[in-house]
Amino acid sequence: MFIVAITGGIASGKSTVSRVFQRNGIPVVDADEIAREIVKPGKRCWHKIRKEFGDAILLPTREINRAALGRTVFENKELRGRLNMITHPTIHRTIIFHVIKHLLSGKQWIVLDLPLLFETGILMDLIYKIICVTCDPETQLQRLIARNELSEEDARLRVNSQMPLEKKCEKSNFVIDNSGSIEDTEEAALKICNMLTESNQHWRNRLTFLGFVFAILFFIYYLNKIFNFLPEINIASRWK
Numbered sequence: 664m665f666i667v668a669i670t671g672g673i674a675s676g677k678s679t680v681s682r683v684f685q686r687n688g689i690p691v692v693d694a695d696e697i698a699r700e701i702v703k704p705g706k707r708c709w710h711k712i713r714k715e716f717g718d719a720i721l722l723p724t725r726e727i728n729r730a731a732l733g734r735t736v737f738e739n740k741e742l743r744g745r746l747n748m749i750t751h752p753t754i755h756r757t758i759i760f761h762v763i764k765h766l767l768s769g770k771q772w773i774v775l776d777l778p779l780l781f782e783t784g785i786l787m788d789l790i791y792k793i794i795c796v797t798c799d800p801e802t803q804l805q806r807l808i809a810r811n812e813l814s815e816e817d818a819r820l821r822v823n824s825q826m827p828l829e830k831k832c833e834k835s836n837f838v839i840d841n842s843g844s845i846e847d848t849e850e851a852a853l854k855i856c857n858m859l860t861e862s863n864q865h866w867r868n869r870l871t872f873l874g875f876v877f878a879i880l881f882f883i884y885y886l887n888k889i890f891n892f893l894p895e896i897n898i899a900s901r902w903k
Contacts, residue, residue: 690773704724796848
């Protein structure tokens, strides 16, 4: 199995690209979905966030008021760092759990939708290819304002809190420009999906893994020949 990451700026169109992969049978692990799940009322992260930021960031339903919390942390780098320290470890553990689950199920490859891939560096050493979804700054801003019902000032704070899209594109293997129509974006994503599916990278990864396992078993066998620490098993006697 190999791992492909989708990244990009907020409201750049990552979900549109992810859906193309999902429709073509590729498992997608969405970091934003995980982030929403772990802060539901009663969850450990919810309690930590409430303790750190107070009841002012809660809705009457006891759910976290994401808009209020966003205004608080995106204006203050230190507070944003505290929030990340609460949520990121749990998000990362959950992502790793899903990666292992798909590995054991024998998937050829999977997609990780990671908006903050470069900012956090999670699993960078294990990622085979990176796709960056980008769009022009004004389109990104207007989409964010419409989607999250934000003021222009709040939207700019959120955009500016992330690594600039130009830098993310430079660090990526593929770039999909989502400034145009959804059809154009989906067509570009499908081409990449087909190319990756036809790749034999998953076989190389499996051979590497099997070689690693064989090396460990040989090392244990060699040590046992020297120190004789494993019990002998008389297989023939079991059939008498």
